[in-house]
Amino acid sequence: MTDEAARADRGLGYAVNAPYYDLIFPAEARDALAGALRTLVPDARAVAEIGPGTGWFTEILAELADEVFAVEPARIMRAALTTCLARVPHLADRVTVLPEDALTVRLPVQVDAVVMFNLVMHFSPSERQALWEHWARALVPGGLLLVEHQYPQRAEPVPAATVPGRALGRRRYDVVTRADVAGDDLVRWVNTYRTWDGDDLVSAETAEFDCHVVSAERLASELADAGFEPRPAEGVHAWRRKEH
Numbered sequence: 001m002t003d004e005a006a007r008a009d010r011g012l013g014y015a016v017n018a019p020y021y022d023l024i025f026p027a028e029a030r031d032a033l034a035g036a037l038r039t040l041v042p043d044a045r046a047v048a049e050i051g052p053g054t055g056w057f058t059e060i061l062a063e064l065a066d067e068v069f070a071v072e073p074a075r076i077m078r079a080a081l082t083t084c085l086a087r088v089p090h091l092a093d094r095v096t097v098l099p100e101d102a103l104t105v106r107l108p109v110q111v112d113a114v115v116m117f118n119l120v121m122h123f124s125p126s127e128r129q130a131l132w133e134h135w136a137r138a139l140v141p142g143g144l145l146l147v148e149h150q151y152p153q154r155a156e157p158v159p160a161a162t163v164p165g166r167a168l169g170r171r172r173y174d175v176v177t178r179a180d181v182a183g184d185d186l187v188r189w190v191n192t193y194r195t196w197d198g199d200d201l202v203s204a205e206t207a208e209f210d211c212h213v214v215s216a217e218r219l220a221s222e223l224a225d226a227g228f229e230p231r232p233a234e235g236v237h238a239w240r241r242k243e244h
């Protein structure tokens, strides 16, 4: 596994990405994932969110569940998360932020759902096996594991595209993103975050992320091996921990 928390502490990866994260996340993708949570996780007792980042989905989970465990090892992302949570009393009451890693953290209770959005690409095949086994144990029997559709599905180049982002005051943000093949089932995303003032380019900063590629078929087979069964769902992959 690339240790993204350690890379961020060295000024790489999420250290570059964090100030732009909420400004450039495409609204349709976000709304689709939020809709899936609202359909699949209502009235949960406890849920875990792994790699919550700046906390967009954490806020939604806190509306749907009595208690949320947010597992975020990258200091810079955790700073955004705790700042957002601390300002809203009902979030502060419900969300416990844990700075450990997805493979080592231990929760005080079993959870009804585990949410892993935009995280799985950080884990190699052998680490994914450990990831599924770890979180199967953390779930109550019948509990749900939610993972977004992976892109790309094969290790192939993704041509550069500009994804428009939001504006804050006079400044507007976007990202130019592409992926190069970096190995077997591995791509390197190269993201350049740009800040504009009118037509003037104010700054451009680039972050790179090596990401493991896992097809839907492979995901299905790994999760079946780890004791999960698929549950039909719109917009995400949903898997239920088998009862026995």
Ligand SMILES: C[S@@+](CC[C@H](N)C(=O)[O-])C[C@H]1O[C@@H](n2cnc3c(N)ncnc32)[C@H](O)[C@@H]1O
Pocket: 001, 004, 005, 014, 050, 051, 052, 053, 054, 056, 057, 071, 072, 073, 074, 077, 100, 101, 102, 103, 116, 117, 118, 119, 122
């Ligand atoms: C692309 S962001 C996704 C944030 C959020 N889930 C979303 O979809 O908007 C990936 C997050 O996973 C976290 N992460 C990376 N490696 C991790 C690990 N081994 N355990 C837990 N979280 C990790 C990163 O720090 C980052 O906040």
